Amino acid sequence: MPKSASRTYRWCDGCRRSYHPDDCPTGNCPFCGLPTREMSKFEALARGFMANELTVSDIRGKHRQLIRLIWTKNGMGEQYYRVIRPDVPYSKFEARVTDLLMRGAEEGWVQFVFPPAPTDDESRYKVEFSDEERFVQELAALFDSSEQES
Numbered sequence: 687m688p689k690s691a692s693r694t695y696r697w698c699d700g701c702r703r704s705y706h707p708d709d710c711p712t713g714n715c716p717f718c719g720l721p722t723r724e725m726s727k728f729e730a731l732a733r734g735f736m737a738n739e740l741t742v743s744d745i746r747g748k749h750r751q752l753i754r755l756i757w758t759k760n761g762m763g764e765q766y767y768r769v770i771r772p773d774v775p776y777s778k779f780e781a782r783v784t785d786l787l788m789r790g791a792e793e794g795w796v797q798f799v800f801p802p803a804p805t806d807d808e809s810r811y812k813v814e815f816s817d818e819e820r821f822v823q824e825l826a827a828l829f830d831s832s833e834q835e836s
């Protein structure tokens with residue numbers, strides 16, 4: 687059976703929606719970072735219709751994407767991954783930490799600092815911890831539990 691990439695869509699179980707392959711060059715979901723799987727154009731259409739009500743708003747997805755970019759910049763994501771050595775693939779790790787940081791921002795122990803207008807100066811996009819201890823505890827709770835139950 688001939689396989690044409692242009693006719694294949696990517697489905698994300700996390701977001702319950704499909705993406706055009708151009709939107710996921712790495713194979714991971716552009717919004718939540720989870721691995722996506724291939725599906726035909728028609729499957730994607732059918733699924734997309736069924737999942738319509740569950741589709742995340744675009745603005746929330748973009749905001750989440752920005753948060754992910756900020757905390758992983760300069761190889762920080764990989765560095766965290768190497769130090770923590772979680773029992774999950776990197777993409778999942780990245781998605782979980784992003785979720786944790788989003789909760790932290792909501793609860794007030796993490797702040798994301800943005801410049802007033804978009805800029806190429808990466809250093810102006812920052813993550814700051816008003817309660818670093820809290821972040822360390824949450825991170826440990828997220829990834830350390832299986833190791834500590836011996």
Ligand SMILES: [Zn+2]
Pocket residue numbers: 698699700701702715716717718719720
């Ligand atoms: Zn997703």
